[in-house]
Amino acid sequence: MALPSGATMNITIRLQYEKDHVSFSDIAAAIGKAGGDIVGIDVISSSKVHTVRDITVSALDTKQCDLIIAALKKIQGVKIIHVSDRTFWMHIGGKIETNSKFPIKTRDDLSRVYTPGVARVCKAIAEDPKKAYSLTIKRNTVAVISDGTAVLGLGNIGPYAAMPVMEGKAMLFKQFAGVDAFPICLDTKDTEEIIQIVKAIAPAFGGINLEDISAPHCFEIERRLKEELDIPVFHDDQHGTAVVLLAGLLNALKIVGKKLEDIKVVVTGIGAAGIACTKILLAAGVRNIIGVDRHGAIHRDEKYDNPYWQEYAQITNPDNEKGSLSEVIAGADVFIGVSAPGILKVDDVKKMAKDPIVFAMANPVPEIDPELAEPYVRVMATGRSDYPNQINNVLCFPGIFRGALDCRAKEINEEMKLAAAKAIASVVTDDELSETYIIPSVFNNKVVERVRQAVIEAAYRTGVARKDNIPLGGYSGEQR
Ligand SMILES: NC(=O)C1=CN([C@@H]2O[C@H](COP(=O)(O)OP(=O)(O)OC[C@H]3O[C@@H](n4cnc5c(N)ncnc54)[C@H](O)[C@@H]3O)[C@@H](O)[C@H]2O)C=CC1
Numbered sequence: 378m379a380l381p382s383g384a385t386m387n388i389t390i391r392l393q394y395e396k397d398h399v400s401f402s403d404i405a406a407a408i409g410k411a412g413g414d415i416v417g418i419d420v421i422s423s424s425k426v427h428t429v430r431d432i433t434v435s436a437l438d439t440k441q442c443d444l445i446i447a448a449l450k451k452i453q454g455v456k457i458i459h460v461s462d463r464t465f466w467m468h469i470g471g472k473i474e475t476n477s478k479f480p481i482k483t484r485d486d487l488s489r490v491y492t493p494g495v496a497r498v499c500k501a502i503a504e505d506p507k508k509a510y511s512l513t514i515k516r517n518t519v520a521v522i523s524d525g526t527a528v529l530g531l532g533n534i535g536p537y538a539a540m541p542v543m544e545g546k547a548m549l550f551k552q553f554a555g556v557d558a559f560p561i562c563l564d565t566k567d568t569e570e571i572i573q574i575v576k577a578i579a580p581a582f583g584g585i586n587l588e589d590i591s592a593p594h595c596f597e598i599e600r601r602l603k604e605e606l607d608i609p610v611f612h613d614d615q616h617g618t619a620v621v622l623l624a625g626l627l628n629a630l631k632i633v634g635k636k637l638e639d640i641k642v643v644v645t646g647i648g649a650a651g652i653a654c655t656k657i658l659l660a661a662g663v664r665n666i667i668g669v670d671r672h673g674a675i676h677r678d679e680k681y682d683n684p685y686w687q688e689y690a691q692i693t694n695p696d697n698e699k700g701s702l703s704e705v706i707a708g709a710d711v712f713i714g715v716s717a718p719g720i721l722k723v724d725d726v727k728k729m730a731k732d733p734i735v736f737a738m739a740n741p742v743p744e745i746d747p748e749l750a751e752p753y754v755r756v757m758a759t760g761r762s763d764y765p766n767q768i769n770n771v772l773c774f775p776g777i778f779r780g781a782l783d784c785r786a787k788e789i790n791e792e793m794k795l796a797a798a799k800a801i802a803s804v805v806t807d808d809e810l811s812e813t814y815i816i817p818s819v820f821n822n823k824v825v826e827r828v829r830q831a832v833i834e835a836a837y838r839t840g841v842a843r844k845d846n847i848p849l850g851g852y853s854g855e856q857r
Pocket residue numbers: 527528529530531589590591592613614615618645646647648649650651669670671672714715716717720738739740741759760761768769770771
């Protein structure tokens with residue numbers, strides 16, 4: 378399979394050079410030698426003596442960027458004016474804002490959107506709280522809630538540092554499914570406090586998307602909120618990930634001609650995502666799954682302090698295999714990584730069964746570098762947008778919430794998740810299916826609509842939809 382270079386950063390270097398002493402080819406050669414790729418050049422100004430250019434360079438990481446800058450500084454007659462990182466540039470002042478649906482141009486407008494007119498609307502809702510769905514933002518708004526304890530694979534980096542991810546999730550909700558989402562990062566890690574805060578803010582929202590809350594406290598938070606709130610509560614890292622993983626696996630198995638019930642699966646990282654991925658695979662028919670965390674395989678002869686691992690040992694690992702990842706990976710058909718960077722070695726992949734499927738989904742750095750794994754795997758996927766086969770919960774959460782909000786589901790249940798997984802898988806037709814195309818792109822506009830439809834059907838079938846009439850029509854990208 379062909380893979381792109383894996384470059385992850387673009388920087389723009391504004392530099393001035395003396396025309397008599399330096400040629401652009403000297404600059405290009407220095408950048409190339411330091412491992413950078415020039416992807417854009419703008420001439421900013423030019424005089425008889427100097428020229429100033431913005432050179433946009435793609436590089437693997439910050440270390441390589443430093444090497445490129447150092448190489449340019451060494452050329453006599455070149456002056457670096459400044460270097461900007463386009464990713465940071467996009468984050469200045471945050472990534473989202475609030476917009477009003479109407480301008481307030483006159484006193485009359487003011488008296489209707491605000492006092493005194495608004496009071497009549499408030500009273501109508503006070504008399505019938507269900508009217509919050511028709512007269513407030515509730516029906517189209519989701520809270521994206523994190524405590525910053527498991528942000529991507531960066532770990533417990535706290536609520537301030539979690540905000541850029543939550544703002545990003547809010548953008549994805551809006552762009553892909555027209556759902557208005559608010560990022561809310563809580564400065565507490567206390568399970569009970571988080572539950573009480575989320576319950577207290579719930580009136581404004583039609584759904585709660587929990588994000589990047591670490592295991593095991595994420596399980597209790599989700600369980601209690603599901604019990605105590607009447608709107609869908611969905612921990613994206615558990616269920617969004619599990620749904621997309623199942624979609625990818627259903628299609629990958631078609632390529633290798635294997636069945637769910639016959640495969641051996643090794644999952645690393647038995648936290649939020651790992652436990653949910655395991656459970657959806659068991660529900661879909663997989664029989665042999667072995668979970669591996671930092672201390673090795675989870676098995677029945679060990680007594681775990683973590684009650685979720687205690688339960689995990691009972692429902693997985695039918696042959697009670699013990700040992701490290703390198704040991705239990707032998708003969709596995711599928712590797713699923715939701716753990717930490719670089720923990721799967723090429724030698725481990727070589728021990729897998731014929732036609733290995735490797736889903737290295739840790740973000741931002743996968744369990745194995747796809748370029749290292751490439752020669753030894755049949756199907757490779759990561760959670761990243763810069764490689765083929767992106768298995769990322771962004772394929773699920775916009776559509777699943779779109780469907781749940783549209784039929785006013787009181788919860789997102791197992792049937793709705795399985796329906797979403799099959800809907801995502803179905804977007805890739807048998808003609809299109811290949812080793813590098815097992816899962817549709819996030820930008821494929823069929824994804825959200827298929828997921829929405831499937832979720833709505835499953836919600837009515839299982840009696841959790843609260844709208845009397847099935848919402849007709851499709852999601853067209855228009856704001857609701
Ligand atoms: N591609 C996708 O859509 C998604 C990817 N992820 C990624 O999965 C990873 C885990 O996320 P969560 O489950 O939310 O976190 P979590 O904190 O709930 O669980 C992480 C688990 O991985 C284990 N772990 C850490 N280092 C390990 C190692 N060297 N070997 C084996 N296990 C190890 C931890 O002990 C913990 O049990 C992160 O990298 C995250 O970015 C998570 C959700 C979605």
